[in-house]
Amino acid sequence: MPAQKIDGQELSKAIRAEVAAGVAAHVAAGGRPPGLAAVLVGDNPASEVYVRSKRKACEDAGMNSWLHRLPATASEEDLLKLVADLNADPAVHGILVQLPLPKQIREEAIINAISPAKDVDAFHPQNVGLLAAGHPRYLPCTPFGVQQMLARSGIPTIGKNVVVIGRSNIVGKPMALILMQKPTKDFPEAGDATVTVVHRGTKDLPAVCRTADILIAAVGVAKFVTADFVKPGAAVIDVGINSVDGKLVGDVDAESVSPVAGWLSPVPKGVGPMTITMLLQNTLKSAVAAK
Numbered sequence: 001m002p003a004q005k006i007d008g009q010e011l012s013k014a015i016r017a018e019v020a021a022g023v024a025a026h027v028a029a030g031g032r033p034p035g036l037a038a039v040l041v042g043d044n045p046a047s048e049v050y051v052r053s054k055r056k057a058c059e060d061a062g063m064n065s066w067l068h069r070l071p072a073t074a075s076e077e078d079l080l081k082l083v084a085d086l087n088a089d090p091a092v093h094g095i096l097v098q099l100p101l102p103k104q105i106r107e108e109a110i111i112n113a114i115s116p117a118k119d120v121d122a123f124h125p126q127n128v129g130l131l132a133a134g135h136p137r138y139l140p141c142t143p144f145g146v147q148q149m150l151a152r153s154g155i156p157t158i159g160k161n162v163v164v165i166g167r168s169n170i171v172g173k174p175m176a177l178i179l180m181q182k183p184t185k186d187f188p189e190a191g192d193a194t195v196t197v198v199h200r201g202t203k204d205l206p207a208v209c210r211t212a213d214i215l216i217a218a219v220g221v222a223k224f225v226t227a228d229f230v231k232p233g234a235a236v237i238d239v240g241i242n243s244v245d246g247k248l249v250g251d252v253d254a255e256s257v258s259p260v261a262g263w264l265s266p267v268p269k270g271v272g273p274m275t276i277t278m279l280l281q282n283t284l285k286s287a288v289a290a291k
């Protein structure tokens with residue numbers, strides 16, 4: 001029997017409706033409409049697509065959204081000035097500087113300059129530290145989306161073996177932090193799982209992956225995960241976004257994995273829409289905290 005599909009698009013619809021209701025209630029109670037400022041430097045076509053989707057989702061949820069464009073030749077100082085203006089603007093509750101940035105701009109310098117309260121990506125070291133300490137302000141959008149996919153599909157994480165392939169700051173590392181920690185009142189999303197993080201230096205990587213009840217692929221290599229990585233019945237979450245001959249391809253070879261896995265979150269229509277959905281949730285949370 002093929003794996004049961006975890007439909008990120010359908011789950012997103014439900015969560016976006018909850019967010020829209022939250023926005024309406026916040027505004028009805030006299031709050032400012034939540035506002036997300038997106039910043040796009042240069043003309044990376046993939047970034048254009050992501051930012052367009054993020055803005056449309058905001059507007060559909062009743063939020064304000066602004067797009068600030070800087071040329072590919074912009075200096076670090078230009079971008080720092082824009083970030084400072086957005087930090088000071090009370091209508092802006094979330095600031096999203098789309099990565100990657102051109103070479104002359106240090107990403108770290110920009111991330112450090114965003115007000116942690118408006119850092120809805122949760123990339124600022126203060127927010128990374130709060131998550132690592134078990135008191136997150138925001139959960140980073142992609143791993144938050146994966147956690148929600150598992151929770152809302154009724155796939156328990158408590159006591160399960162989770163293997164995360166990839167150790168990036170955006171996905172792998174925070175994914176492990178969320179799923180390994182103990183749930184508390186402040187952090188109900190924590191997974192209480194036994195988490196292993198593997199990467200290109202891991203010995204016998206497929207064998208380690210086969211220990212996983214939940215396998216999360218965030219490697220950035222098209223169709224990297226095949227049936228020999230998967231324990232029968234495991235939940236497999238594909239976080240890959242690779243372009244192959246102009247087509248969006250995940251990190252999981254779905255044709256190979258589907259007959260073995262119990263659950264599979266596909267690409268497209270899996271984690272991608274969930275990432276945007278969790279960005280909306282974080283922006284609403286920021287607006288509510290700002291009153």
Ligand code: GUN
Pocket residue numbers: 096097098099100121141142170275
């Ligand atoms: N580039 C790729 N993913 C992301 C993301 O989640 N946020 C931002 N700001 N840039 C990205």
